Amino acid sequence: MxxxxxxxxxxxxxxxxxxxxxxxxxxxxxxxxxxxxxxxxxxxxxxxxxxxxxxxxxxxxxxxxxxxxxxxxxxxxxxxIARGLPAAAPERLQEFRTRLRSLVAQMRAEGVPPARIAAELRSLTESLKS
Amino acid sequence: MxxxxxxxxxxxxxxxxxxxxxxxxxxxxxxxxxxxxxxxxxxxxxxxxxxxxxxxxxxxxxxxxxxxxxxxxxxxxxxxIARGLPAAAPERLQEFRTRLRSLVAQMRAEGVPPARIAAELRSLTESLKS
DNA sequence: CTTAGTGTACAGTGTACGTGTACAGTCAAC
DNA sequence: GTTGACTGTACACGTACACTGTACACTAAG
The missing domain is CATH 1.10.10.10 (Winged helix-like DNA-binding domain superfamily/Winged helix DNA-binding domain)
Structure with a gap:
């Protein structure tokens, strides 16, 4: 197991x-x-x-x-071990936003079709509901 | 300008x-x-x-x-300069997928609410349509 | 106690990042 | 054509980081 x-x-x-x-x-x-x-x-x-x-x-x-x-x-x-979620630090959110945009930009720059990227993002969004 | x-x-x-x-x-x-x-x-x-x-x-x-x-x-x-999009390398897509999942996992680990993450992802998806 | 397993501490090596300094190309003014 | 002020480039250096090798310390089973 x-x-x-x-x-x-x-x-x-x-x-x-x-x-x-x-x-x-x-x-x-x-x-x-x-x-x-x-x-x-x-x-x-x-x-x-x-x-x-x-x-x-x-x-x-x-x-x-x-x-x-x-x-x-x-x-x-x-x-x-069990772990409680820490309080979200608001200033970190901006950094995460930047990193997400950078990653998507890199995908587009390397030729991944926008529709494909959108599909990946939707898939990720779905997985958050579980 | x-x-x-x-x-x-x-x-x-x-x-x-x-x-x-x-x-x-x-x-x-x-x-x-x-x-x-x-x-x-x-x-x-x-x-x-x-x-x-x-x-x-x-x-x-x-x-x-x-x-x-x-x-x-x-x-x-x-x-x-003008730049044609390169042909997408399929093996790179797997790497991008991993990096996206890692980034979302890190956001969740640091306490960003899933609803907030979902909102960011939707916002990014929207921006792809332009 | 011995042994085989675990994680830890620390020094050494190669590499990456950022800087200082000197160099080489370009263009406009004269 | 020469000058001068701008451009990007090359290279050596200091520092920090990633990874390894080796020796160590703790834990549990025999």
């Missing part, structure tokens, strides 16, 4: 491996695929699966723990 | 300044705010406005030129 949550990263990407790991695991956490009580693979195990060094995974786990998602204890592994 | 296109960057952000400049200018280009023939401010001028070194702006301009947006010539400045 613990292995189903598989993540993948792109070692050729410009975005750092540890950040890709943080982002990928956070998606699973937010979407409920990793409910409180779940045990994450050990840093060495996940590192082997992803093809990176275990300290890189450790760095990612520590960041997730700092965000309040994980209970990370020496010698015992990483466990998902 | 050339000065209205103002951009802003956040020097405290973790994302590199030259990348913020590339992203911000690309948004203006994609949205048509900088039509072919427009002249961009000189590297030194824009650098002063943004509070960075002119080589940082130069780096951003070179990247935009490499993407086919700018005609950048020694001693003459940077001019927006």
């Amino acid at each position: 613990p292995p189903p949550a598989k993540i993948r990263i792109d070692l050729n990407s410009a975005v750092p491996a540890y950040r890709q790991i943080v982002d990928a695991v956070r998606v699973l956490l937010v979407e409920g695929a990793l409910p409180p009580g779940s045990e994450l693979p050990s840093v060495r195990r996940l590192a082997m699966d992803l093809g990176v060094h275990f300290n890189t995974v450790g760095e990612a786990y520590r960041e997730l723990a700092a965000e309040g998602w994980l209970d990370l204890r020496h010698g015992r592994g990483a466990t998902v | 050339p000065p209205p296109a103002k951009i802003r960057i956040d020097l405290n952000s973790a994302v590199p300044a030259y990348r913020q400049i590339v992203d911000a200018v690309r948004v203006l280009l994609v949205e048509g705010a900088l039509p072919p023939g427009s002249e961009l401010p000189s590297v030194r001028r824009l650098a002063m406005d943004l509070g960075v070194h002119f080589n940082t702006v130069g780096e951003a301009y070179r990247e935009l030129a490499a993407e086919g947006w700018l005609d950048l010539r020694h001693g003459r400045g940077a001019t927006v």
Whole structure:
């Protein structure tokens, strides 16, 4: 029961491996695929699966723990814990808006048809209702 | 007539300044705010406005030129040129999808209400029709 | 106690980002 | 044609970051 949550990263990407790991695991956490009580693979195990060094995974786990998602204890592994949503910081919203616009602009610049982009955005909007 | 296109960057952000400049200018280009023939401010001028070194702006301009947006010539400045859309690379779409999901997950993780996120996404979808 | 598992700390290496400085091309004034 | 003020470019440097290797410390099972 613990292995189903598989993540993948792109070692050729410009975005750092540890950040890709943080982002990928956070998606699973937010979407409920990793409910409180779940045990994450050990840093060495996940590192082997992803093809990176275990300290890189450790760095990612520590960041997730700092965000309040994980209970990370020496010698015992990483466990998902319950986490209340923080109060939304309004000034962050502007940054998110900018990043969304940039991402859409990049998609358009690389030739993704606007209709296709719209479909992706609608799909994302739908997934928010769950 | 050339000065209205103002951009802003956040020097405290973790994302590199030259990348913020590339992203911000690309948004203006994609949205048509900088039509072919427009002249961009000189590297030194824009650098002063943004509070960075002119080589940082130069780096951003070179990247935009490499993407086919700018005609950048020694001693003459940077001019927006007409640019056909490249054929969309299907494997890139998967990456964009991942980045969109990551961004939305991060917004949710930081407490932005789902309804608010949905509103932002709808707003973006609308802007694609223009 | 031993052992095999866990996460952690820290130094070393390569790379990326931003800057300072010197250089080279362009154009208008004279 | 020369000058001068503008343009972008090249390159070396300092600093910070991403990743790794290695040694360490904690935990649970035998």
